[in-house]
Amino acid sequence: xxxxxxLCVPAIIAGFILLKRVNGLSQxxxxxxxxxxxxxxxxxxxxxxVIFKLPYVKFNHHTQLxxxxxxxxxxxLAIPLYKQxxxxxxxxLLILISSILGIVNATVVGILLSVMxxxxxxxxxxxxxxxxxxxxxxxxxxxxxxxxxxxAAMVIFIGLLGALFGFIxxxxxxxxxxxxxxxxxxxxxxxxxxxxxxxxxARIGAYSSVAMxxxxxxxxxxxxxxxxxxxxxxx
Amino acid sequence: MAACTLSIKVxxxxxxxxxxxxxxxxxxxxxxxxxxxxxPAPLLGMLLLLGLLLTGIIKERSVTPCASPLLNYMPxxxxxxxxxxxxxxxxxxxxWQFILACLVLIPLTSLxxxxxxxISFKGRSHHD
Numbered sequence: 001x002x003x004x005x006x007l008c009v010p011a012i013i014a015g016f017i018l019l020k021r022v023n024g025l026s027q028x029x030x031x032x033x034x035x036x037x038x039x040x041x042x043x044x045x046x047x048x049x050v051i052f053k054l055p056y057v058k059f060n061h062h063t064q065l066x067x068x069x070x071x072x073x074x075x076x077l078a079i080p081l082y083k084q085x086x087x088x089x090x091x092x093l094l095i096l097i098s099s100i101l102g103i104v105n106a107t108v109v110g111i112l113l114s115v116m117x118x119x120x121x122x123x124x125x126x127x128x129x130x131x132x133x134x135x136x137x138x139x140x141x142x143x144x145x146x147x148x149x150x151x152a153a154m155v156i157f158i159g160l161l162g163a164l165f166g167f168i169x170x171x172x173x174x175x176x177x178x179x180x181x182x183x184x185x186x187x188x189x190x191x192x193x194x195x196x197x198x199x200x201x202a203r204i205g206a207y208s209s210v211a212m213x214x215x216x217x218x219x220x221x222x223x224x225x226x227x228x229x230x231x232x233x234x235x
Numbered sequence: 236m237a238a239c240t241l242s243i244k245v246x247x248x249x250x251x252x253x254x255x256x257x258x259x260x261x262x263x264x265x266x267x268x269x270x271x272x273x274x275p276a277p278l279l280g281m282l283l284l285l286g287l288l289l290t291g292i293i294k295e296r297s298v299t300p301c302a303s304p305l306l307n308y309m310p311x312x313x314x315x316x317x318x319x320x321x322x323x324x325x326x327x328x329x330x331w332q333f334i335l336a337c338l339v340l341i342p343l344t345s346l347x348x349x350x351x352x353x354i355s356f357k358g359r360s361h362h363d
Binding site (some may be wrong): 012016025037038041042045046049050055059060063064066067070071072073074075076077078079080082085090094097098102103105106109110114117119120122123127130131134135136138139140142143147148149150152153154156157158161162166169170173175177179180181183184185187188200211217219220224225 | 295303333348
């Protein structure tokens, strides 16, 4: 049989660029969320592997080039963080407290649900760092001994839910303040939520970007030592 | 001739910015190896670079030539890892209620807590 695995990387790149184009076709927030290129690329690739019964181990081996680039890309995340730091100064304390609250809440709710549903440890560790952008989730979840890929897929899904329903929920409970909307969506729903916030209003988007950047930094700093402590206390 | 000097300049900047980013990553990896800690090395590298930018030791423009393509295409780099959940389909189908509860309750509680915290300081109006 001819070896076609080398096609993986070019196919993913081509598919991703195509999906990005499709995503840019409409300005509607719902459309932008539902045609999110990362979400669709992961679902389509997963379907192809499952339907054609292709082993994931081999796929992973042949796409190492892409996975390897994730590490320097995470280092490069320092640049958007640095840019957002200029905006943080004005409301620094409130946004800082909000981010910490969001991160601790996500970890605590994750642990409590793990206890309620009596899930295996591996699964419990996977839902400890869900209030953060995908690349950071991958690393933190891996360091906690969870299933990094499952956490990444969940984070993307949470982002989608946030983009679709986040602002509707906030409207229901009577929250119209731009800062409250932006910081809440940026902390709870990360990149995809922030894209929806930017599409809604520039100011909400700016607050959302700041909150997302700060949450990325704080999750990396807090969750690796908070989680073992909290899980000992609650599990 | 001018075009040649220009492209040499662009290439030098690209190499220099790649060296800064890889340098941070390598220093972080070595540090984590020495201390035997469990903190993810790329995150430490990100913090190192952030520190260098905030203290002004490294200027933002000297890292952008390598950083902007990396950042623009970052989603591509976690697609292979993200697909990995298909290895755990049994676990997912066994505990789908738990996963669904996490997907809904974690962002919902965070949204409500944070937005209420901020309006308790800023008021409910559009402006702040």
